[in-house]
Amino acid sequence: MAARNVDERDPMKLRRLLAFSVAGSLALAPAAHAESVLRIAMTASDIPTATGMPNNGFEGMRFLGYPIFEGLVQWDLKHTDKLAGIIPALAERWEQDSNDKKVWTFHLRQGVSFHDGTPFNADAVIWNLDRYFKNDSPQFEPQGAGISRARAPLVGGYKKIDDATVQFTTTQVASYFPDMVVYLLFTSPQSFEKAGRDWAKVAALPAAGTGPFKITRVAPRESVDLAKFDGYWDPNRMAKVDKVRLMPIPEANARVAALRSGQVDWIEVPAPDAIPSLKQAGFAITTGSYPHVWPYIFNIGAKDSPLKDVRVRQALNYCVDRAGIVELLNGTAEPASGWLNDKDPNFGSPKNRYGFDAAKGKALLAEAGYSEKKPLSLKVMISSSGSGQMLPMPMNEYLQENLKQACNVELSFNVVEWQVLLNSSRALPDAQSLQGSMALNVSSPSSDPSVMARYFAGDRFPPGGFNFPNWKDDAFDAALKALAETDDTKVIDAQTALAHERLVDNPPWLFIVHDLNPRGMSKKIHGFVSPQSWFVDLTLVSVQ
Template identity: 30%
Template sequence: MVKRKYLTAVLTGFMAISLALAGCSSQSGSSEESQKPKTVTKQKEQTLAKKDGNSLTIAIKDNLVSMDPQDTNDTLSGSIQATMYEGLVGFDKDMKMVPVLAESYEASDDAKVFTFKLKQGIKFHDGTPFNAEAVKVNIDRVANPDNKLKRYSMFALVDKTEAVDEYTFRVTLKEPFGAMLNNFAHPAARIISPKALEEYGKEVSKHPVGTGPFKFAEWDPSDHLTVEKNPDYWEKDLPKVDSIKFKPVPENGARVAMLQTGEADFIYPVPTEQVEAINGKDGIVVENKPSIVARYMTMNSTKKPFNDVKVRQAINYAINKEAFLKVVYRGFGSEMDSIIPAGLQFYSKQKTYQYDLEKAKKLLKEAGYEKGFTTTIWGANNSDAMKAMEFIQQQLGQVGIKVEVVPMEAGTLTDKIWSVQDAKDAGVELYYGGWSSSTGDADWGIRPLLAGDSIPPKSYNVGYYQNEKADQLINAALQTADPEKRQAAYTEVQKMIWEDAPWAPLIVEDTIAGKKNYLEGVYLLPDGSLSAKEAEIKR
């Protein structure tokens, strides 16, 4: 058996190196100065702002979709779930794997059998005990394709689960998968009370019951979700605040105003154009850090004209990625130079598509679209997404592609994109979005977005991209625990998909959050998720 200490070192060693490079990847066509990661100007120590009470308000940019971790596909909802739910393992603030509800864990040498020793004496919010049977119920649920849960693909390899004894859980895979522990550290593996699953069924998405530091209080989908302190939390001296209200505020200016007036104690993201204006004033501290959050535009490769690789490549040449980074994100990030961010394990840098309008026009002419065409781009209705789509609209207009921007709220996007049951019914043409591989591994940065069997509703291949050779490479990387073999497969598949261009990869954004200076213990991880477990108000 491979012991926890050694296995964690193997899985996270690549992360430690690559995360250090996440904000420093080269930007083709950029000046030396523009290649340097932009950082928020540090301010002098301020007097602590005033704060009444011991409760927090956190303003977020999108509406929340679900509180079921096994049926959620957005990082934001997962962040709020993290206050109530916990998994067997997780990530610390540097995305190094750490035990949470597990006391220890180990893997067989062939990476097919994973055994977890569980912590004892922990209870769910409804008073039922946390044990191996509870874990089994959860993993069986998410690994069952009949349940049609959005995170099924992460556990599709599960062959057998066992509650060996009350506090020992074992899972056996159908085939080797060296990144399986990373999947258990993903938010999708957080454990729901079996009693709540039985009582609420699918409605558990509105009635979250976990083991976390906070308990569910109320959810008004049009206004806020509130969690309150769990007085019986198993970790000593936590939590330190009485409650947290999460309030969706899609409009950037309104979100910033809430922080300035004290209506909110923490906001994310901070709009890049307002970072310097608010940092150091009104008791506000703004922090930015490199991330593994990719921003890109997909093209529905089953629809004309996007079924032609020349059109897809033309679009890549027609978008100035350096200008996108400066205009939309004010330089807080780095240009993408592969289909996954540099901060992911097994990343491989590619030769970028230089901004070249003449080359774009030439490719469009060769494809039979010399005069361009008309299309639509779908995306979220928050300020940042709107700005990004309008930038893309302007850029593609230069080569005769007329783009209609169609912003949608989160629930509508879920219905129109990820819930489509048949590819022929998909209305999406272009889609602007983002992805955070919250396992830290190339597998979860590629397979759910670009594998042929990841087409909605199974997973998130919004471009409906299919390439048999690419699928073979993706599967080959899954079937070995050998890092060198996995690297070889991922290197080849990144090159192949980059040239096939089912996307226009854009940038890897920085995480940018603003807080009042009396607040500690709330921060963003490199995957863009929020941790509020250790939230504390300093007096």
């Protein structure tokens, strides 16, 4: 089945974009000496916010987060053969209190400075935590607070012990708490002061972090320029390029055109039908399994939602032709029959293994009261682009036809911008902003128990969490509690598998595909590592 290519763009608009890119490239290359410049085309429709807690999902964290603004812990992104774990960053070490497991102590790295020369210390940590978690603090930032509270929902309290030590208290015992701390990034308090205590003006300074790159220029909807930070605290992780230019180019074909013409060196998510010709032309296409799933997130909690019936949710998972979507994507994805990848050792042994079985799907729908004369109808909120969204328009059009032909399910779409869709994932089930949507097409990380807890724990309903479906499963919550209260990795693995079995058999989501993280790159790029993570280490990359 052919899907309409909706990534075509206005030729005049493309010429304007490329003209801007050429001008920008010239501006980045002073005549005095040849600087190495890495130019990246993102999928975002605008640059992520550049204040130290970027929006635009994890693509924002990938490019305007970790390279500039760091956390107490960071991802280990140097390996391709295992899931990325966490390692020390602005904290040299941390420990969970043996007497009170809700208490975590982090010992800060000494001698670290922000890009503006001010010291990183416990006062800076507390200042930033107040920015995220204290509504009446002068530096409170609503957008950053919303993102941080959703990603680190167990922060109950925090305090300074001394200049080099801070302590957190969590709202419940959680062995995976450091996996949440990795998402709390730190900006220099002086950036806020220089901007007249106005977060809207901080990015224009630009804002200062502690990372291997510093921001040098921000042009909304056009680009962000980064430069190597020569004063970075880790001499073993110094950037190999002098500058990075990040450009939002949401249309896949436009990104491909920019790569072919030499206007960029690296593109996120090339158009699948362009991959063979890109390879033939000598461009590198990198792929690799990583913890990510492209689903429909069901709205179970809405009044009269047909998705309250588990048979309907299971039926939809049987009705999807995942192999057809993989073919549409030219092999840059894998079928998903659960939140975790089928090859994950913690996938478990669920009773249901979802493949394309239209007969079984239709039988379950019939049991739930749906027939040829009374078809199931669903409105789904989707985006035209965005972080990890792959090619959402062609993919959703494929699903629309697939579900209609296979199981007589009628899909309609509410197309919104990516950030609007992200905001909707924290909406109440019957919120007017959802416009009657019974599912959200929001791509998701599927990396560790902390993320599992954020999306599925029974006490994480919006607006205080990401459990948009308002899904509650007692067996799942029991497994999550058991793994949270131990540091025994065997017990954690076993309970993770039990929890995942419940996600499959009592599905809160329609699991569609795991994408393979495709990127297109010019021959000039060397040293790139495609880790099993949403994130990448730009310090490893050189341009020659």
